[in-house]
Amino acid sequence: MRITGVGTDLVEVVRISGLLERYGERFMRKIFTEKEIRYCSARPDPAVHFSGRFAAKEAVAKAAYQSGWLEVIPWRNIEITNDTHGRPSVNITPQVFSVCHLSIAHDGAYALAFAVGETDHV
Numbered sequence: 157m158r159i160t161g162v163g164t165d166l167v168e169v170v171r172i173s174g175l176l177e178r179y180g181e182r183f184m185r186k187i188f189t190e191k192e193i194r195y196c197s198a199r200p201d202p203a204v205h206f207s208g209r210f211a212a213k214e215a216v217a218k219a220a221y222q223s224g225w226l227e228v229i230p231w232r233n234i235e236i237t238n239d240t241h242g243r244p245s246v247n248i249t250p251q252v253f254s255v256c257h258l259s260i261a262h263d264g265a266y267a268l269a270f271a272v273g274e275t276d277h278v
């Protein structure tokens with residue numbers, strides 16, 4: 157297994173909360189999957205978690221493009237889920253990496269994410 161792509165992204169929470177307020181469901185459903193919407197909407201401050209997921213999708217896309225992937229990956233083809241401990245993981249369709257590690261953080265005005273993709277056939 158070899159690391160073939162890394163990506164990071166920083167998102168200002170107010171930018172995402174603005175889009176959520178302005179475009180509501182339309183923005184939400186264009187970017188996020190049903191599972192992601194359910195997870196974020198159940199939190200006390202949904203915009204923070206939507207921001208973390210937005211940053212995560214950008215970070216994963218950067219890692220994919222860095223690895224040599226040439227096609228655009230639609231937002232909803234990158235799905236972020238959390239296990240029972242809160243640990244995030246990512247499912248990418250098509251499967252760009254053999255495994256993609258992901259970390260998300262948020263504090264105050266910002267959310268950030270970092271992704272590391274590994275490939276086993278190079």
Ligand SMILES: CC(C)(COP(=O)(O)OP(=O)(O)OC[C@H]1O[C@@H](n2cnc3c(N)ncnc32)[C@H](O)[C@@H]1OP(=O)(O)O)[C@@H](O)C(=O)NCCC(=O)NCCS
Binds near residue numbers: 204208262263
């Ligand atoms: C993990 C932990 C340090 C995160 O601290 P935090 O200050 O709340 O983290 P941030 O606000 O910067 O980031 C939150 C993000 O961290 C990620 N996260 C949450 N729990 C996590 C965990 N156990 N491991 C890795 N990442 C975690 C999530 O992606 C979360 O964002 P999301 O809910 O929008 O997906 C804290 O939740 C903690 O101490 N948890 C208890 C310990 C624990 O669960 N241990 C599990 C291993 S045995």
